[in-house]
Amino acid sequence: MNSSASQTTKxxxxxxxxxxxGQTVTLAGWVYHHRVSGKVQFVVIRDGTGLCQCxxxxxxxxxxxFESVKRLGQESSLMVTGLVRAEPRSPGGVEVAVSDAAVIxxxxxxxxxxxEHGVEFLMRNRHLHLRSRRPWCILRIRHTVIDAIRCFFNDxxxxxxxxxxxxxxxxxxEQTLFAVDYFGQPMYLTQTGQLYLEAAAMSFGKVxxxxxxxxxxKSKTRxxxxxxxxxxxxxxxxxxxxxxxxxxxxxxxxxxxxLKDNRPELEELDADIAALEKITPPFVRLTYSQAAEILTSDxxxxxxxxxxxxxxxQKAALEAELAQIEAAEKKGGLKKWQQEKxxxxxxxxxxxxxxxxxxxxxxxxxxxxxxGFTWGKDLGGSDETIISLMHDKPVFVTHYPRQAKxxxxxxxxxxxxxxxxxxxxxxxxxxxxIGGSMREDDYDRLLARIHEEGYNPDHYAWYLDLxxxxxxxxxxxxxxxxxTVAWLTDQRxxxxxxxxxxxxxxxxx
Ligand code: 4AD
Numbered sequence: 030m031n032s033s034a035s036q037t038t039k040x041x042x043x044x045x046x047x048x049x050x051g052q053t054v055t056l057a058g059w060v061y062h063h064r065v066s067g068k069v070q071f072v073v074i075r076d077g078t079g080l081c082q083c084x085x086x087x088x089x090x091x092x093x094x095f096e097s098v099k100r101l102g103q104e105s106s107l108m109v110t111g112l113v114r115a116e117p118r119s120p121g122g123v124e125v126a127v128s129d130a131a132v133i134x135x136x137x138x139x140x141x142x143x144x145e146h147g148v149e150f151l152m153r154n155r156h157l158h159l160r161s162r163r164p165w166c167i168l169r170i171r172h173t174v175i176d177a178i179r180c181f182f183n184d185x186x187x188x189x190x191x192x193x194x195x196x197x198x199x200x201x202x203e204q205t206l207f208a209v210d211y212f213g214q215p216m217y218l219t220q221t222g223q224l225y226l227e228a229a230a231m232s233f234g235k236v237x238x239x240x241x242x243x244x245x246x247k248s249k250t251r252x253x254x255x256x257x258x259x260x261x262x263x264x265x266x267x268x269x270x271x272x273x274x275x276x277x278x279x280x281x282x283x284x285x286x287x288l289k290d291n292r293p294e295l296e297e298l299d300a301d302i303a304a305l306e307k308i309t310p311p312f313v314r315l316t317y318s319q320a321a322e323i324l325t326s327d328x329x330x331x332x333x334x335x336x337x338x339x340x341x342x343q344k345a346a347l348e349a350e351l352a353q354i355e356a357a358e359k360k361g362g363l364k365k366w367q368q369e370k371x372x373x374x375x376x377x378x379x380x381x382x383x384x385x386x387x388x389x390x391x392x393x394x395x396x397x398x399x400x401g402f403t404w405g406k407d408l409g410g411s412d413e414t415i416i417s418l419m420h421d422k423p424v425f426v427t428h429y430p431r432q433a434k435x436x437x438x439x440x441x442x443x444x445x446x447x448x449x450x451x452x453x454x455x456x457x458x459x460x461x462x463i464g465g466s467m468r469e470d471d472y473d474r475l476l477a478r479i480h481e482e483g484y485n486p487d488h489y490a491w492y493l494d495l496x497x498x499x500x501x502x503x504x505x506x507x508x509x510x511x512x513t514v515a516w517l518t519d520q521r522x523x524x525x526x527x528x529x530x531x532x533x534x535x536x537x538x
Contacts, residue, residue, distance in 0.1 A: 040054075040056060040057045040108070041055065041056060042076060042079075043056060043074070043075070043079035043080065043121065046081060046113050046123045046125070047121065047122060049113045050114060050115055050123060051112075051113065051114075052112070053110065053112050053128070054110070054111070054113055054125070055109065056074055056076055056081060056083070056109050056110075056125065057076060057106075058076030058077070058081075058106070059074065059076075059104050059160070060074065060102065060104060060105045060106075060107065060136075061073040061075040061080055061103070062103070063101060063102070064365075065099060068086065068088070069084060069085065070084075070085040070095070070099060071085075072085060072098065074107070075160070079120070080121065081119070081120065081121055081124065081125060082116065082119040082120065082124040083109050083111065084124055084125070084126050084127060085098055085127045089127070090127060090128065091129070097135075098130055098132070100135065101135055102136050102137040102138065103136070103142065104139040104157075105133075106134045106136070107131060107133055108130065108131045109125065109127050109129070109130040110128055111125040111126050111127035111128050111129075112125065113125055114126060139157070140157060141154060141160075141161060143373050144372045145375060145379070152530070152535070153538075155538050156538055163297075163298065163525075164525070166294035166295075166298050166518070167294075167298065167514065167518050167526055170291045170295070170514060170518050171511075171514045171527075173286055173291050174283055174287060174510060174513055174514055174517070175258075175510065176286070177282060177283045177286035177287070178260050178510075179239070182237045185235070186235050187236060187262060188229075188233040188235065189236070189237060190226060190237070191238060191240070192219065192225040192240070193219065194218060194219050194240070195209070195211060195216050195219070196216070196218075197216060197217070198224075198485075199217070200219070200221040200223055200224050201220040201244070201435055202220075203484070205220060205244040205245050206218075206220065207243045207244075207245045207255075219240075220242060220244055221242060221259070221261065221507060222240065222242075223261055223263065223505065223507065225238070226238055226505065227492070227505075228491070228495055230263040231265060231495060231503075234264070234266070235262070235264050235265070236262070236264075237261060237263070238260070238261050240258065240259070241256055241257070241258055242256070242257055242258065242507075243255060243256055244257075246533065247533060248533065249532070251521055251522040251524075252410060252460060252512060252515075253523075253533065254523060254527065254532060255531045255532065255533055256531040257509055257510065257512075257523075257527070258509070258510040258511065258527070259507045259508065260507070260508050260510065261506065261507040261508075262275065262506065263503065263504070263505035264505060265501050265502075265503045267467075267502065267503060268502060268504075269427065269449045269451070269467055272451070272465055272466075272504050272505070273312075273314065273425055273427070273451060276463055276465065276506055277310045277311065278310070279508070280308065280312075280462075281308060283517075284308040284517070287517055294518075295517075295518070298518050298519060299519065300517065300518050300519040301457070301519060304456065305517065308423065308456075312423040312424065312425055312453070313422050313424040313425065314424075314425045314427065315416070315426050316426070316427050316428045317408070317426055317427065317430065317447065318404065320408065320412075320416055320426050321402055321403075323416060323419070324400075324402040324412055324416070325399065329396075329400075329419070332415075332418075332419060333392055333415070334396075336392060336418070337392045337393075340389050341389060344385040344389065347381055347382050347385070348382060350374075351375065351378045351379070351382070354371050354374060354375060354378070357371070358371060394411070395415060398412065399411070405433065406430075407430075407434070408426065408452070410460060413452075413454050413460035414460055417455060417456050417459055417460055418456075418457060420454075421457065422456055423453055423454060423455055424453070424456070425451050425454075427449075427450065428444070428449065429448060429450055429452075430448075431445070431446060431448050434448050434450055434466070435466075436478040436481070436484065437466070437468050437478070438450045438466040439466065439467040439468055439469045439502075439504075440474060450466035451463075451466065452465075455513075459512070459515065460512075461512070462508060462512045462513050462516060463506050463508045463509075464506060465506020465507065466504055466506070467502065467503070467504035470500045470502055471496065472497055475492075475496055479493075510526075510527075511526040511527050512526075
């Protein structure tokens with residue numbers, strides 16, 4: 030190889046190396062890890078598809094190349110050429126015996142090292158943090174989730190309709206609208222594509238939209254972004270049980286795809302694969318009134334008390350592990366590999382302990398809120414957490430009180446206190462990932478709801494038209510991509526599940 034990187038050199042992706050054992054290949058990537066041991070250097074290269082150990086032996090390389098590689102810091106970019114050989118101890122089961130290399134951009138002092146970094150620091154350096162293993166694994170899974178979503182709807186007779194981002198009226202409550210100046214006219218960033226999709230469903234039958242969605246939610250919680258991605262299907266001639274079945278098949282297909290395509294990433298993230306394997310139909314189905322009964326029951330108080338004890342025990346065990354590592358560090362004399370292992374484990378332990386402390390602090394508050402839950406309130410984040418913690422399958426909660434929900438939801442004709450809607454709660458405390466409903470298809474009832482909410486009926490004239498011309502029972506739902514990825518990858522905070530998160534109080538880059 031000549032010493033400048035050639036754009037035309039054919040390179041082999043790391044994730045295809047196992048098919049190239051015995052061949053000489055060229056890799057292009059970045060230094061992930063570098064260890065010099067006398068006349069041999071071990072450089073782990075990452076290329077975006079995986080990690081590969083490359084062995085540089087002084088005697089097998091031009092002297093100048095060997096020396097130039099020696100000084101390379103983490104994230105230096107380079108190309109290497111060498112023989113692929115099987116090496117079970119190496120990541121990916123192969124390694125490359127390097128015969129030539131070209132440094133593209135030597136780097137020193139890359140700010141993100143295996144040592145401890147706080148969330149703030151990592152988020153401020155998100156442009157560089159994306160190269161680290163955890164964001165890489167999470168965003169690979171996000172990629173699969175998005176592809177699985179599109180495949181599901183495309184394979185099941187849905188037509189994709191791209192709904193607008195600029196909208197004139199609220200879909201999900203005026204208090205969470207982002208206003209923009211549209212040539213002097215008030216306009217808003219979309220909260221949902223649903224209202225437009227309903228129009229499209231009357232043309233195509235089964236439709237979906239998929240795009241970024243904006244909510245000016247004054248919620249600094251781990252479940253809220255101001256910009257998130259939502260997929261929304263809408264179906265004409267369906268009923269509530271039909272919608273639940275659709276959502277159940279949809280979620281099952283996403284989980285199955287991630288289990289098939291991303292097992293190594295799930296393992297690396299320490300996600301609960303056994304729990305994901307249990308995600309098969311049927312899911313749990315509860316009405317809101319049943320959920321309210323569960324929340325105020327003695328069983329829930331006992332469950333929360335047991336949880337608290339469990340958290341305390343977990344915390345004590347982690348603190349003991351941390352103390353042991355810190356004592357060993359203080360004593361000194363550790364091998365380099367032990368120091369590196371500790372450097373990775375210490376921040377993990379600190380963050381797990383901090384998480385448990387939050388859970389221990391919140392537990393009594395959650396218990397109090399649950400005990401005082403009254404019929405008529407929307408389920409709050411902590412109520413959803415409790416219901417979802419008590420089940421190892423996703424839980425549908427249906428038939429919420431009318432006043433707690435959006436104006437477009439269809440009133441249940443057999444119980445006008447409630448609407449024909451559902452939320453789907455992911456298990457193990459992750460909470461709501463889908464919200465959906467049947468839509469009010471009666472003109473007069475819908476108009477009355479618009480008035481009740483204090484909305485301007487003129488803004489909804491076209492939407493009301495759909496109830497004038499061939500109105501039919503119809504419904505749909507919206508799934509939040511980041512919340513789904515957070516559940517699948519076991520992330521506490523959804524900011525980790527989008528490349529560049531937008532939070533109420535923080536836009537980092
Ligand atoms: O329950 P929501 O508000 O439903 C709708 O927008 C309906 N129009 C959907 C429909 O029926 N077509 O939101 C649906 C999902 C939630 O379950 C959640 O996963 C996600 O969107 N979501 C958020 N995700 C991140 N940050 C936020 N601020 C979110 N708000 C909703």
